[in-house]
Amino acid sequence: MKSTFSSWYFKKVYATPSLKKETDWVQSFLPGEKTIAVVGLSRNIHKDSYYVARYLKYAGNQIVPVNPVADEILSEKSYSSLTSIPFPVDIINVFVRPEGIPAVVDQALQTSAQVVWIQPGTGHHPEQEARLAAAGKRLIQQRCLKADHQFLVRDLSKV
Numbered sequence: 001m002k003s004t005f006s007s008w009y010f011k012k013v014y015a016t017p018s019l020k021k022e023t024d025w026v027q028s029f030l031p032g033e034k035t036i037a038v039v040g041l042s043r044n045i046h047k048d049s050y051y052v053a054r055y056l057k058y059a060g061n062q063i064v065p066v067n068p069v070a071d072e073i074l075s076e077k078s079y080s081s082l083t084s085i086p087f088p089v090d091i092i093n094v095f096v097r098p099e100g101i102p103a104v105v106d107q108a109l110q111t112s113a114q115v116v117w118i119q120p121g122t123g124h125h126p127e128q129e130a131r132l133a134a135a136g137k138r139l140i141q142q143r144c145l146k147a148d149h150q151f152l153v154r155d156l157s158k159v
Contacts, residue, residue: 023152026140029115030153034061036145037082037113039104040095041065041073048119049095050074052146056093059149064089082107092116093145098123109135117145 038053057063064085065078072078079085092113094104105128108116117140129139
């Protein structure tokens with residue numbers, strides 16, 4: 001039996017044709033192991049960024065912390081910026097204030113990442129979406145990567 005939250009979540013992500021299209025894309029893209037750079041990943045275990053990154057790591061993804069004031073987070077080497085990561089990443093998950101998003105997109109455009117995923121609560125950024133689309137990349141906004149993975153992708157037989 002689905003929980004009340006699961007039922008609500010599925011209604012929300014399929015509420016409009018554009019959300020349905022985006023949700024269908026998310027379901028096709030997310031399965032499998034991914035390398036995920038987490039910009040703004042905090043060492044504080046009570047912060048959302050830590051909680052989301054920990055979930056994604058235990059779900060089988062490679063987490064790459066991006067935090068200029070940390071050497072290591074979640075037992076992973078931390079990098080000062082996206083451009084200092086010496087290997088390709090698939091997704092950039094962003095936990096920064098809205099005014100910091102253009103700078104993250106500037107760096108994301110210099111990486112191999114296919115997707116920049118901005119967490120809920122950071123506003124809507126159509127100009128950044130257009131910049132990324134022009135480079136063949138995708139911006140996902142106002143969606144939580146953990147929630148999408150948990151409710152749309154996660155293999156419940158392994159839980």
